[in-house]
Amino acid sequence: MxxxxxxxxxxxxxxxxxxxxxxxxxxxxxxxxxxxxxxxxxxxxxxxxxxxxxxxxxxxxxxxxxxxxxxxxxxxxxxxxxxxxxxxxxxxxxxxxxxxxxxxxxxxxxxxxxxxxxxxxxxxxxxxxxxxxxxxxxxxxxxxxxxxxxxxxxxxxxxxxxxxxxxxxxxxFLMKKEIQYLNQFLLGKGERPISVLLGGAKISSKIEIIENIIGFADYILIGGGMSYPFIKIKGGMIGDSIIEKNQIIEKTLKKIFHKYQDKINIIHLPKDVVIADSFKNESNTKIVPIHSIPNGWMGLDIGPYSIKNFCKIIEKSKTILWNGPVGVFEFSNFSLGTRSVAKAIANRTEKGAFSLVGGGDSIASLKMENCEKKISYLSTGGGAMLSSLKNKTLPGISAIIL
Structure with missing residues (x-):
């Protein structure tokens, strides 16, 4: 600064x-x-x-x-x-x-x-x-x-x-706060354990973040559409679940698994998912292991075991960053995972943890649970937050420094 x-x-x-x-x-x-x-x-x-x-x-x-x-x-x-x-x-x-x-x-x-x-x-x-x-x-x-x-x-x-x-x-002052709080994470200065929860549909925008934070985070929780490429490269069946079809993504993920073998246990993926036979709120649903999704079905939310596991990790964290929902939370029947995570982060914050939440969907889910005011800081920029977490100096900040 x-x-x-x-x-x-x-x-x-x-x-x-x-x-x-x-x-x-x-x-x-x-x-x-x-x-x-x-x-x-x-x-x-x-x-x-x-x-x-x-x-x-x-x-x-x-x-x-x-x-x-x-x-x-x-x-x-x-x-x-x-x-x-x-x-x-x-x-x-x-x-x-x-x-x-x-x-x-x-x-x-x-x-x-x-x-x-x-x-x-x-x-x-x-x-x-x-x-x-x-x-x-x-x-x-x-x-x-x-x-x-x-x-x-x-x-x-x-x-x-x-x-x-x-x-x-x-x-x-808004920009100053955003930079200061993000630097807390990027420099690994937060009180431990440090947990980073990444969700949303696209993994391409977050691969660099995983590489950047794997060196200092204690837990990296991955949900939403982001989790399926991980399951696929591990040989799992993901059915018709949303996935970015990109060979570069697969190669990069394999490289991460190889490069950070000693750290890979800090990455926590969902174990079970709520699947549906169509992409709509009123579709037929069932709960299955995430690596065994049949063809014609798609994962739309994390399952009860995964909710419990994610919340358990959040409950013992002292520094928490969250960007992206863990399911299609705009459909009420597939919102439980994201809403549960939102409540868990808010509750942990009330008990003394520092929390930083960014991205419109994550903030919207906090508002659904009326707990947005319990978060330490709501970031005003989802895309800018993601760019910062890749350890890149944002163009708007460079223009002030020069």
């Missing part, structure tokens, strides 16, 4: 802070926010700057409008929610570059805040475009990146824009 400037390194009096936030929040069909964690976590950064009588210009993306303005993807719906959280009026402008936008920023008084329209209404945002970055740079004196959720993206406002601010660039 020493090389990275934070908002604490600046006094924002009479300065305009251009803050890149990640307000790409989930909404329902009524356009109502269903989870405002990302917004809540940016409030301390905003309040610090406002308290010093700085101007604030907020820039963010929302959804995938494909480079064209669209009412469905406008950020205007955030104004009321932000104003309520900050207890001041949040102004809004329907563009994020151009003379009219600059005029709007200049009219803003110190101690006031302006939210600009969706960056992705301009196709240049996702193309690391120098001209677009230059236009955005006219809107502030100090660049602040507090958007951990997109810090792994090579997008204009993340990697190119900071170049125009020289020494006057930094990260916000």
């Amino acid at each position: 020493k090389k990275i400037k934070t908002v604490d390194d600046f006094n924002f009096e009479n300065q305009t802070a251009l803050i890149r936030v990640d307000f790409n929040v989930p909404i329902n069909e009524l356009h109502e926010i269903t989870d405002d964690t990302r917004i809540q976590y940016t409030i301390p950064t905003i309040q610090k700057i406002l308290s010093e009588k700085g101007k604030i210009v907020l820039i963010s993306h929302f959804g995938r409008p494909k480079g064209a303005p669209s009412k469905a993807f406008s950020l205007k719906f955030l104004v009321q929610h932000l104003s309520k959280l900050l207890k001041i009026t949040v102004n809004f402008f329907e563009n994020c570059i151009g003379d009219s936008t600059i005029k709007k920023v200049n009219e803003l008084k110190y101690g006031e805040i302006l939210l600009l329209e969706n960056l992705r209404f301009h196709k240049e945002e996702e193309k690391e475009n120098e001209n677009f970055a230059y236009e955005l740079s006219k809107l502030g004196d100090i660049y602040v990146n507090d958007a951990f959720g997109v810090a792994h993206r090579y997008h204009t406002s993340i990697t190119i824009l900071p170049k125009f601010f020289g020494e006057k660039k930094c990260i916000g």
Whole structure:
């Protein structure tokens, strides 16, 4: 953290802070926010700057409008929610570059805040475009990146824009926390036993993580679609279970098994699974050993023995990281494994363990059990969290250091 400037390194009096936030929040069909964690976590950064009588210009993306303005993807719906959280009026402008936008920023008084329209209404945002970055740079004196959720993206406002601010660039409090907590794991500094639970459908995005953490983790629990490639290379029958068909994945997994033979016993796979004859909630189900799934059936959740085993490991852990569900938890009949894990992590945290949970599905399952507030820290970026766990410096952080 020493090389990275934070908002604490600046006094924002009479300065305009251009803050890149990640307000790409989930909404329902009524356009109502269903989870405002990302917004809540940016409030301390905003309040610090406002308290010093700085101007604030907020820039963010929302959804995938494909480079064209669209009412469905406008950020205007955030104004009321932000104003309520900050207890001041949040102004809004329907563009994020151009003379009219600059005029709007200049009219803003110190101690006031302006939210600009969706960056992705301009196709240049996702193309690391120098001209677009230059236009955005006219809107502030100090660049602040507090958007951990997109810090792994090579997008204009993340990697190119900071170049125009020289020494006057930094990260916000949200980014600082994310980096600090992830470093606790990556440096193996957490109190032992350290347990890492990885789930979700794709193993390709997490193989590097397994290689990176196998040297310091005490337990690596693997569930969801991620577990089936392991079972397959061990000669098990996985039926029609979801699996990434990739020979490179199989070769890499075999290499891990060979390279870390003395450590392989720390990897815990499910022993039993709930299988179904179709990919829907109302399908026929039964519980079988994970290595004996018949053709025409697919594993959709971890079974009761595996739930008990995973929870037993969680209960004796003192540092826990979780990313990805262990089953198709959005189907109620296949959500027990993920919900049980969520409750076990929350309960262990209440007893003194440190827990870090990331990824939209994992956080959603915590909310199902009303235990998201019992977790030590909810990471605001699933993809960024995964990139960090591969021991890679995120592009958004590199852009601040340089």
